[in-house]
């Protein structure tokens with residue numbers, strides 16, 4: 001399953017709009033419904049408006065009615081082990097049943113590495 005998620009993340013990274021950083025990213029989230037949603041990063045000449053691949057994918061999941069997500073695969077052709085930024089980790093926290101039950105999958109060479117959100121975002125903030 002995680003291989004399939006990563007394949008989709010790799011495919012969507014090809015649509016990245018990143019002329020400023022030249023750092024392409026693709027992400028594919030798995031919802032508790034079993035459906036998957038992809039997103040890529042897209043930048044802006046006003047740099048601070050750039051949107052990460054993970055938040056683009058999560059936003060698409062939300063727009064399709066999902067509220068609980070289980071995992072996200074992240075890929076960049078520019079970097080092995082492309083980890084999510086701090087802001088995206090907080091957004092993942094918002095839409096998972098628990099941090100322990102949400103997996104982040106990255107690629108290291110030919111291998112997939114799986115990290116738990118509880119490990120990547122310790123002592124996370126909730127209201």
Ligand code: THU
Nearest residue numbers: 021023025041052053083084085
């Ligand atoms: N980026 C992502 O899409 N996801 C991350 O987790 C890290 C950073 C994007 C934002 C920007 O378009 C480019 O990578 C360089 O920061």
